[in-house]
Amino acid sequence: MPYIGKQPTVGNFQVCDAISVVNGQAAYTMQVGSANVTPETAFHMLVSLNGVLQKPGSSFTISGSTITFASNLATGDVIDFIILLGDVLNIGTPSDDTVTAAKLNNDIISGQTALAATPADTDELLISDAGTIKRIDFSYLKTGITEADMYRVSSDVSNDADPVSTVERVDDATFSKIGTGVTNSSGTFSFASTGLYLVSFIVNLHVDSSGDGNMTFTIKGTADDSSYDDLAEAQLSGDTSNNQRQSTMTSTLFNCTNTSTHKIRFATGSMNNNNLEGDTDVTRSGFLFIRLGDSQ
Numbered sequence: 153m154p155y156i157g158k159q160p161t162v163g164n165f166q167v168c169d170a171i172s173v174v175n176g177q178a179a180y181t182m183q184v185g186s187a188n189v190t191p192e193t194a195f196h197m198l199v200s201l202n203g204v205l206q207k208p209g210s211s212f213t214i215s216g217s218t219i220t221f222a223s224n225l226a227t228g229d230v231i232d233f234i235i236l237l238g239d240v241l242n243i244g245t246p247s248d249d250t251v252t253a254a255k256l257n258n259d260i261i262s263g264q265t266a267l268a269a270t271p272a273d274t275d276e277l278l279i280s281d282a283g284t285i286k287r288i289d290f291s292y293l294k295t296g297i298t299e300a301d302m303y304r305v306s307s308d309v310s311n312d313a314d315p316v317s318t319v320e321r322v323d324d325a326t327f328s329k330i331g332t333g334v335t336n337s338s339g340t341f342s343f344a345s346t347g348l349y350l351v352s353f354i355v356n357l358h359v360d361s362s363g364d365g366n367m368t369f370t371i372k373g374t375a376d377d378s379s380y381d382d383l384a385e386a387q388l389s390g391d392t393s394n395n396q397r398q399s400t401m402t403s404t405l406f407n408c409t410n411t412s413t414h415k416i417r418f419a420t421g422s423m424n425n426n427n428l429e430g431d432t433d434v435t436r437s438g439f440l441f442i443r444l445g446d447s448q
Contacts, residue, residue, distance in 0.1 A: 164238035171234070175227040179220040182234060188217040191236050200232035201225075297442060299345060301333035304438035305430035310360070314372070315339030315417035316428070322435055334416075334441050341416040341439070343408045346447040352403040352440040353418050357388050358427040359396040368421040369428070371404050377413045397429075409447045416441075 169183045182189050191197050194208035201221070206212050212221050219234065257263075271277070273291035280286075306320045317339035321329075332344035343349065355369045367388050372380040386402035408414040418439055420428055429436040 164236070166236040168234040168236065171231045173225045173227070173229045173231060176224045178222075178224045179218050180231070182214075182217050182219055182236075184236075189236060190217050192238075196237045198233070198235040198237065200234075202230055203232060297330055297444070299329075299331035299333065299343075299347065299349075299441070299443035301329045301331075301441045302327070302435070302438060303334075303336060303341075304435040305428060306432045307430040308358075309420055309428040309430060309437075310423060310425050312419075312421050312423050313339075314419035314421075316420060318430060319439070320432065322438070331443070339417055341441070343411050343414065343441075343443075345443070346408050346411060346414075347443040348445050348448055349406045349408060350403060350440070350442040350444055351383075351406050351416055352401055353384070353386065354435070354438045354440065355386055355388065355398075355400045355402075356429040356436040357396075357398045357400075358429050359398070360426050367423055367426055368419075369400070369402065370419045370421065371402060372417045372419055373404070373406055374415050374417075375410075375413055377415060380417060405444075407448050 166184045166189065168189065169186065171180050171182075174180075182191070191214055194212065194214045197208060197214070197219075199206040199208070199212055199219070201211075206221075210222065212219055214220070225231075267275075271290040273289060273294075275290045276287045277290060277293065278285055279288050302322045303319045304322055305316060305318060307318045309316055309318060315338070319336060319339060321333070321336070334341045334343055351371055351373075353369055353371050357367060369386045369388075370382050371384040373383045374380045383406065384402040384404040386400045388398045388400055406414070406416060
């Protein structure tokens, strides 16, 4: 006849390996696949001896993986089978697509140990991709500034220079860059990763007593590692009568889509022996690079 009521679909039912009777022995080790097994209680077992089901607790008892019959077995006795009916909390492996959201407690995440630090790049998070839950490395979700670097002019530049090459990365005790930073090759700057960068030229000018004129300070960029265009320019006028010092800054947004071909230079023009001030101990004139986001 058909099963009355809801038919069980889960469990951890196991048939123990065959056990050979030893004459005069009552205790035997239960195994499944040659590995010891421990039933929850004797009442979670079906045991047949010589074709007769045994009563748990009186005909046999268990301790760990050992079953002990009420009396010693003798040659000719046969342990027909031992069936384990499953542990109290072991429901086996659910079938695919059978565990629904209603079966999960709403504190399944909040109840776990909280991460008390910024995730590592290889830490994985769960994200819904068009309704499908997927794993994703944190490195793909990082936002904010991932690259920031600064160089300074290390000695005065008194003549026209294209590019300005007497530069060094800022090395003050409190300085730090973010990410890999930019690299400098004789005044040509390359980026470690693509992105939209804020590039700034910081200018401190000392007008020499013997010079005057209209000095220019230019940010130049290339997209083919060959031809450079003027991207931004600042101008300062010098007057010999005042022996002036002046400061200014110019900036541009540089869309680096290829780190091999997209590069930056800085140039001076019409210097007339006036000085773009440089120093190895403090940034008087320099260059700032900040990655704002992905390339566009």
